[in-house]
Amino acid sequence: MAGSTYEVEDKNLIEQIKSDAHSAALQLIEKAHLTSGQIVVVGCSTSSTLGNNIGSHSVPEVGKAIFEGLQSAFKPSGIFIAAQCCEHLNRAIIIEHAAVPNAEIVNVVPQPKAGGSFATACYAAFEHPVAIEHIKADAGLDIGGTLIGMHLKEVAVPLQLTQSHIGKAILLAARTRPKFIGGDRAHYDESLKDGYPKF
Structure with missing residues (x-):
């Protein structure tokens, strides 16, 4: 049913999911x-976290647990x-206003079945x-194959975390770094190979 959400009976599982997210x-x-x-984009399928197909079992308490852990x-x-x-919301972003004070705001309030349980939380x-x-x-952080690449700075660099899953969802992680430009004659700032400058 399009408007339905689901609950998790095993509360130990909820605590484990929160712990996984924190780690x-x-x-x-x-x-x-x-x-x-700095800003971390998080895509999250609560359906995948419980071993279901993405988009099939929106679970608000799982979205809340992952948010609290992170x-x-x-x-x-x-x-x-x-x-x-x-x-369903074109992969829009929910964020604290303080992080993006000059951004152009759009008007939408996420719901479990239109935005997702994590964004709702x-x-x-x-x-x-x-x-x-x-x-x-x-x-x-991509929890369950939600495809976050459109919201990362160039250049995205995959990271291998020891925490490879949250619940049953595969967890993928990335950092970013500035582009190298200029070819053979160019000289590079070695300190930028690991990421953007910290001023």
Whole structure:
């Protein structure tokens, strides 16, 4: 049914999912060398997290658990979550206004079946949530094959985390770095090979 959502009876599973998300966020902070003010785009299928086909079983409590796990690692470091909505909202982004104060805001409020349970949880929990259509994030987490590449800065670099799943969903991670330009005669700033400058 298009408007239905699902619940998880095993509350230990919810806690494990939250723990998985927290672990993934900590590893991403370390491996991507993230610092305060940077943005991580997160695409999340709660259906995939429980082993179902993407888009088939929207589970608000799983979306909330993943948000809480990620935010418990990102917020103390000053890192912002950019929640990618599902394709029904054209993969729009839900984010704290403070992260994108000059961005062009669009008017939509995500729901579990139109935006996704994770984006819905973010919108409910953020202090001043806004929706925007585009962002270029510094790093990303893809939970369940949601395809976050359109919202990453160039150039995206895959990262291998030891936390390879959240629940039953495959977890993919990426950082970004500036492009190398100029060819054989060019000289490069070696400090930028691992990411964008920290001013």
